[in-house]
Amino acid sequence: MLKFENVSKVFDGGFQAVKSVSFDIPTGEFLVLIGPSGSGKSTTMKMINRMEPHTSGKITINGKDTNSYNASELRRNIGYVIQQIGLFPHYTIEKNIAIVPQLKGWNDKEIKARVNELLELVGLDPEIYATRYPKELSGGQQQRIGIARALAADPDVILMDEPFSALDPLTREQLQNEFLSLHKKLKKTIVFVTHDMDEALKMGDRIAIMKDGKLLQLDTPEKLLHEPAHGFVEEFIGKHRIIQNPELMPVIDIMSESVYTALPQWSPEKALSFIRQRKITNLIVVDDDNILVGIVSAHDLIKKLDDIKIIEEIMVSREPFLYDTSTAKDAIIMMNEAPYGILPVIDKTQKLVGVVTRGSLLSAMSSQWTETGDIQ
Structure with a gap:
């Protein structure tokens, strides 16, 4: 369980990016944060692993305050996937995936087995890809490696900051489908930031819509489409994105x-x-x-x-x-x-x-x- 209790973030200069946000994320849930630019969605996600320390309130993971962790230790136990992928160009794919397990003191045999397991999990043959370098891979393949790296130390929580937005539509849809299948198998707790409502509706067990640092509504995709709780939510989803009666639709x-x-x-x-x-x-x-x-x-x-x-x-x-x-x-x-x-x-x-x-x-x-x- 990941829990936010009246969490706020105020940057130097007094700008309040997140305003007293409270919500729970049950273990294994896929939660999507979405909102317009400047809504506070990325800041909210980054406060989980203290990439952005929160100013007030409390964030807990399985009941333990994130402020009680050493920041480096906390981040090593939370997977993180970003839009730019962030692979080290001078490291092989194997070394890129192995970074966090090495920092956590795994032995070489354990790391090798884990790298091979993860490459297979994301659909890349270890014998072909383990010794390659990032520049030798396509954008979609690199993003697969980014996902594998986030899973390397078997974290309970994975943060994903617009991970597919830079990919072409075909590759993006393919990776969305593959990651949904992975989530169904691995049951990780996912916090996923996007600006694309169609992606949010497809990926999320629940969707949190934010505006001006406030959480306006957090509900299932079906509930959001049927019962928007705020005028902005209805507008953001799209007034013409109206659900038809499912009992009548063949x-x-x-x-x-x-x-x-x-x-x-x-x-x-x-x-x-x-x-x-x-x-x-x-x-x-x-x-x-x-x-x-x-x-x-x-x-x-x-x-x-x-x-x-x-x-x-x-x-x-x-x-x-x-x-x-x-x-x-x-x-x-x-x-x-x-x-x-x-x-x-x-x-x-x-x-x-x-x-x-x-x-x-x-x-x-x-x-x-x-x-x-x-x-x-």
Whole structure:
């Protein structure tokens, strides 16, 4: 549990960036901080690891006041991912990831194993990438290394300051999906700063909207869209981003019909090659008649590559799934139980007809455009 109690930040000169903010972040939650420039969102996040010391109030992690820690010790136990990534250009990828474990006194064997584990976790082959340098990697690959480095010492809390904003749209969406899958597996407490409302709605278990240093509303994406508690919140989300009645919206209107599928008898090598070529993170598994069988993830394929012969051995159950007669309300109810955040949609013959993700669900249920075509 991460807790803010009447926390304020006043900079030299008297500017109050954060004004008596109070909220709790339960263990394992993905909290997004969002607001216009100067709202105090980044300052609020940086006060957690004392990159910006708070002026008044109290911040605790699992009941312990952050001011009671040595600042360096505190930061070594909190992962931190930034937009600029901040990799050391003269260090190999392996050395970049190993920095915090080395500072914490891990031995070489432990560090080597952890680096290899994390590279596999973020979808990069250790044999290929461990000895490379940052300049030899693409922007998306570098950001993966930034995430791996933040996870290196297995911290309970990870801070992310607009980590994907500098990436191209395709790479950004891919990394968003991959990180959501990672979060579902690792259950870390995430505090994520963004200026993009669509990203906030996609990523956050809850979203905190800030303005002029004040916390205006902290709620689930669905609650924010249904019940904005403040005029600015409604305006910031977008007056035309109006949720339709989910009980009346057919799931076939919100599902994607573009689905990448695999057969149960595919080898893990074939499935991984297919995944990498299409820059995706999961495959829906169907039989020869397109009957839904299950789901397999890139993470599980990499982890079990040498232990299995066919992907059927590690695919997860096809449940939960939706029928094409379901509604968006059904999707909302079932989404929290969906492996990898994916709900396959089948017809009455059990054949796959589409998929619904949490992001596509919220996006499809809200109108992003005004009548004049201006995006909100």
